[in-house]
Amino acid sequence: MSIEMTKAETPGVPLLEVRDLHVEFRTREGAAKAVNGVSYSVDAGETLAVLGESGSGKSVTAQTIMGILDTPPGRVTGGQILYRGEDLLTLPEEARRRVRGDKIAMIFQDALSALNPVLTVGNQLGEMFRVHRGFSRKAAKAKAVELMDRVRIPAAKERVNDYPHQFSGGMRQRIMIAMALALEPDVIIADEPTTALDVTVQAQVMDLLAELQRDFHMGLILITHDLGVVADVADKIAVMYAGRIVENAPVHELYKRPAHPYTRGLLDSIPRLDHKGKELYAIKGLPPSLTAIPSGCAFNPRCAMAQDICRTDVPAQVDVTERDGSPLGGRSSACHFWKETIHG
């Protein structure tokens, strides 16, 4: 209820903030620590890209925000998820359900499997209005056509009664986006929205998403492992490794001067034209098992710069400064040797 009242933007309070989130999964091998103290925030009109490889905890964080984590085996062991300053994790289930889809919506990776095969797309788009707004069937369908027009599906009026499998991959992802946008939420979480698409279609869908985000002035959390996708649309980046954020930075700063060896490794492994003929760089080794995260810095077994301190002490998030000592706005790194990394 208080969520309705604080509808107006409060200055100083981020739209959505994740604070020191811890999530575990019970497994046969003991607790798998999928998320170990993740903090990030996003404001209206801002795009945060969460970057990381498979198993780094980026999707689990998103699922926890949405409240669709399977519990058990999943369990939130600590932290807060603040929407306009209110902790979603302490909200009763019914209140939380009303936030889902209405205030915070999610776009899934594979639109074919995320759309119900036995219901027409119009039916599913309209469902949003029927669940949250109590629309009649007819009004909901009219809204569905409107939304399909908005995401530029040709001949929306005729296609509203088609089933998901009758659409192409790109069109399906547009429908997914339309579904998430339906109630004009404040925050959209897009979990690898373009991974399942052709490269040419990826760009179209990404552009559409960025455009809609601007028009609706939403906060967008873009979860991805594709550095190319991030560069064009994101404002800031949070890089995750083994359930922890290792670097926070505005997007161009990060590309120019990474402040964590892992980020640098990622950037170095992008194929580049001027490196033609040379062997492509790859980060050695594999991401750690979440049931046995290395002590100290989780990245130390794969890091070329690792010293003894990296094996014993967990590095804290520190604000990154310029060579002259002046702090860089919004940048932080969790590396004992960030100075050497950023300046070297």
Place this chain on the structure above:
Amino acid sequence: MPDALEKEAVPTAGGPATVAVVEAGPAPGRARSLWSDAWRDLRRKPTFVIPAFVIALLLVMAAFPGWFTSVSPREADLANNFLREPELTHFFSPEWLGYNQQGQSIYARMIYGTRASIVIGISVTALVLVFGSLVGMLAGYFGGWIDGLLSRVIDIFLGIPFLLGAMVVLVSFDTRTEWTVILALAFLGWTTIARVMRGSVISIKQSDYVVAARSLGAGTWRILLRHVLPNAAAPVIVVAMIALGGYITAEAVLSFLGIGLTEPAISWGGDINRAGGQIRTASFLLLYPSLLLGITILSFLMLGDAVRDALDPKLR
């Protein structure tokens, strides 16, 4: 460099250039769902059309027996018709299939006996479908202790042999109407459906669209009824259709054993039972009701089979 570019543009060097069609989905056309696909498949299959026609005829016979014969199945004329042989050329007349030891027309009794078999078969299936689906759906969707509890109850009921259990239940009633038999069979028969539904729901609830519906704020019942149930229904319906034939058999078997429907109810199983004693002198008493019973059961089984084939994409 130019060489590399050319190779990229025309992947099949030498052969005709294949044009990659970007974003070419299935052509927009008539809406095709799993069910409409199945229907298009089925209506051209004789293994579906023939049993469907027979079943339709049986349904009409059950609903309007008077359309098929002018005599009452209870009218007994011992003076003229005691065990009279069939007149096989007198189609659809009372004497067509002969008379029984009470001088009743066998043909008329077969027509009127349809109702008991069909009503019991369909009612038991309907009850089992509703109750079994509900239990299976709740067990499958909620899991945890609810699943544990319901699954154990299912196990207990599965431990009771179907026919033997039905006998024990029915013997305790002196007069048994259709409803007694229906409830007894449904009471013991719902577990198969519940099991199939449970398994089906467990696989459906993990699919992305259920998670998506949840993330868009749909409530539990909405998810269950609109997203889970329609997707989980196909295997359950197939099992129910095949089971329908089984319930008709069960009713006939029980009536044959004398613990199904009691007089004055007319049932194929009862007539077959009474014909047993005369099998050497008047085998036609046994032959025709058995034949109709066989055709009925076979029709339902074939229908179920055809529907299963049509709904299962792996068997196409």
